[in-house]
Amino acid sequence: MASSITYTAVLDVRRATAEHLARLLRGRREQLGTRKGTRALGVFKQAVLVLRWFIDGTRLVQLARDNGISVPTAYRYLHEGLTVLADHAPELSTALERAAAAGYTHLNLDGTMIRTDRVAAAGPNGADLWWSGKHKHHGGNVQVIAAPDGWPIWVSPVRPGREHDTTCARAHGLVDALNRLAATLGIPTLTDLGYENAGPGFRHPVKKPKGRELAEPDQAFNAVIRGVHAVAERANALLKVKRHDYGAGPGRAHPETAVYRAPRARAR
Numbered sequence: 001m002a003s004s005i006t007y008t009a010v011l012d013v014r015r016a017t018a019e020h021l022a023r024l025l026r027g028r029r030e031q032l033g034t035r036k037g038t039r040a041l042g043v044f045k046q047a048v049l050v051l052r053w054f055i056d057g058t059r060l061v062q063l064a065r066d067n068g069i070s071v072p073t074a075y076r077y078l079h080e081g082l083t084v085l086a087d088h089a090p091e092l093s094t095a096l097e098r099a100a101a102a103g104y105t106h107l108n109l110d111g112t113m114i115r116t117d118r119v120a121a122a123g124p125n126g127a128d129l130w131w132s133g134k135h136k137h138h139g140g141n142v143q144v145i146a147a148p149d150g151w152p153i154w155v156s157p158v159r160p161g162r163e164h165d166t167t168c169a170r171a172h173g174l175v176d177a178l179n180r181l182a183a184t185l186g187i188p189t190l191t192d193l194g195y196e197n198a199g200p201g202f203r204h205p206v207k208k209p210k211g212r213e214l215a216e217p218d219q220a221f222n223a224v225i226r227g228v229h230a231v232a233e234r235a236n237a238l239l240k241v242k243r244h245d246y247g248a249g250p251g252r253a254h255p256e257t258a259v260y261r262a263p264r265a266r267a268r
């Protein structure tokens with residue numbers, strides 16, 4: 001016979017983050033004209049549901065059970081939260097304006113692969129559009145612009161994993177926008193060789209000639225570019241990490257972490 005227990009868990013995220021998302025969700029409900037008391041969950045509990053999915057990768061079945069709602073309702077609440085967050089993400093032009101106002105000497109651009117389940121979509125020559133030959137799995141290509149310290153300031157919509165970084169960058173208007181930023185304000189964009197020939201506003205390592213070694217000046221240039229651009233990996237890591245513990249020491253939860261109660265966690 002199945003039994004259940006009640007336990008208290010700590011979601012490793014600042015409470016202010018959950019409250020901010022709750023305010024956005026409240027604004028969404030007001031926009032839709034949702035009447036008070038007609039939702040199974042309040043905005044704070046819905047925000048925690050969304051953050052648990054983001055940070056811990058909690059299954060929707062578990063989220064539904066913990067909140068006493070159906071799985072379809074949990075899906076609906078999750079996607080409503082995703083929509084609200086997407087609606088408040090800065091446009092590319094806004095992100096670049098803020099970067100210029102901040103006085104950044106350069107920007108970093110890097111593409112990252114977000115792993116997905118298999119997606120049935122035929123691409124060129126009948127090949128799977130979402131299969132990445134480089135990474136050997138299905139996924140979506142996301143372009144990330146980061147500040148000089150590696151903090152992400154803009155993230156693109158997803159493109160099929162089969163597409164090359166430069167192809168994705170062009171599709172999002174990044175190539176034109178970043179070349180224009182370099183030409184008008186002198187702010188170049190550092191990249192890897194995946195953006196070769198993207199334009200004069202891009203700085204990437206010099207490609208090694210076939211059958212020959214690079215000259216010493218080119219080797220030195222590559223060392224500088226790769227060293228400065230390496231922090232762009234921090235932006236991708238921040239987007240993919242499941243455990244956010246900024247400001248707290250190892251093994252210690254931040255004092256403003258959100259605490260939630262899982263009312264019906266199944267014991268196995």
